[in-house]
Amino acid sequence: MTYIKQNGLVERFRGFEELASSSDPPRLLFARMRSQRMVATTCFATSDSPKGPFTNPIRLPATGIDPAIFIDRDKQAYYFWGQFNASGAKLTPSMGSIDESAVIHALLTEDNHHFHEGSSMRRFGNVYYFVFADSSRGKPTCLGYATSTSPLGPFTYRGVIINNVESDPYSWNNHGSIEQVNGSWYIFYHKPSRCSPLYRRGWLNHGSQNYIIRYWRAVRIG
Numbered sequence: 001m002t003y004i005k006q007n008g009l010v011e012r013f014r015g016f017e018e019l020a021s022s023s024d025p026p027r028l029l030f031a032r033m034r035s036q037r038m039v040a041t042t043c044f045a046t047s048d049s050p051k052g053p054f055t056n057p058i059r060l061p062a063t064g065i066d067p068a069i070f071i072d073r074d075k076q077a078y079y080f081w082g083q084f085n086a087s088g089a090k091l092t093p094s095m096g097s098i099d100e101s102a103v104i105h106a107l108l109t110e111d112n113h114h115f116h117e118g119s120s121m122r123r124f125g126n127v128y129y130f131v132f133a134d135s136s137r138g139k140p141t142c143l144g145y146a147t148s149t150s151p152l153g154p155f156t157y158r159g160v161i162i163n164n165v166e167s168d169p170y171s172w173n174n175h176g177s178i179e180q181v182n183g184s185w186y187i188f189y190h191k192p193s194r195c196s197p198l199y200r201r202g203w204l205n206h207g208s209q210n211y212i213i214r215y216w217r218a219v220r221i222g
Helices: 016-020
Strands: 002-005 027-034 040-047 055-063 068-071 077-081 085-091 098-109 115-124 127-134 142-148 156-162 176-181 184-193 196-207 216-221
Touching (some): 055 077, 055 098, 068 115, 085 115, 098 127, 115 176, 127 176
Antiparallel strands (some): 027 040, 040 055, 068 077, 085 098, 127 142, 142 156, 184 196, 196 216
């Protein structure tokens, strides 16, 4: 699920109470849904509060899991989704529909990028970083990334950021994202625990200021 300010600015990280009591403009909530035929689709709804209630649900014309939203500096919003093959598209100005003239399929693939699922896009300078669950070590237990000079590619695979392969014999997928908080860069991700892929524990790593992607040191687990 993704909260986004309706004026086109990405919501910054906040404490839950601060977020819940915020007086910002109405928000959009994107959530994956399943139809009666068990096909993964994405719907969005609007609310004046992140606590809801959310109303006016609309289904986007895209099928696939793990919806993700990225808003570029020019306030153009992009939508990413998919498993094994990532798709990307521009959203219309209202963010209520996909610009079907700007849809790219196989943006990342399992064969060329080790893409499994869990799309997350960030921009550093003029480079776009696509973070995802990476299957290059045999299972999608890693966070990998690819880069491009355009949010809709083409993307070049760059390697693994977080490696959970040997942390637990029952490890499975690893979803995560990168964000700057109070001047420091952090990567958020999860990993299974208790010898079961059904138990997931959140992790937070602190990145070196000069090496946003390549070098990380753990500062807290939860």
